[in-house]
Amino acid sequence: VTNGDVFTWENLWPVIARAFAMPVGLPHPMPLARIMPGHSGTWDTIVARQGLKPLTLDRLVSGSWQFADFAFSRTHSTSSLLSTIKIREAGFGDCIDTEASLAWWLGHMQEQKILPPAA
Numbered sequence: 001v002t003n004g005d006v007f008t009w010e011n012l013w014p015v016i017a018r019a020f021a022m023p024v025g026l027p028h029p030m031p032l033a034r035i036m037p038g039h040s041g042t043w044d045t046i047v048a049r050q051g052l053k054p055l056t057l058d059r060l061v062s063g064s065w066q067f068a069d070f071a072f073s074r075t076h077s078t079s080s081l082l083s084t085i086k087i088r089e090a091g092f093g094d095c096i097d098t099e100a101s102l103a104w105w106l107g108h109m110q111e112q113k114i115l116p117p118a119a
Helices: 009-019 032-050 057-061 064-072 085-089 098-111
Strands: none
Touching: 009 098, 032 057, 032 064, 057 064
């Protein structure tokens, strides 16, 4: 299932940066699946310092680092274009702007103390 809008992560980084009151940095590609599991202690420190729910990095992300590596590597020339024709023909006509949805979910996870609040 797809929302039908075309987006790239490059255009979504500002939404994520706003959620955490951070500036958007320059691109810094790195293999998250290899690097991030070694940062579980850093996440544990953030959880303790911010009073977040005691969820481990592995519990939150699990095997999704590999998907993130794939998704974040897609550029304008290789972004996915997905049709919504079949799902709309089946009666599912609603859609939500991806940027608005991402901003809402980040805020919701901050309210639920799963993610840290804006700095």
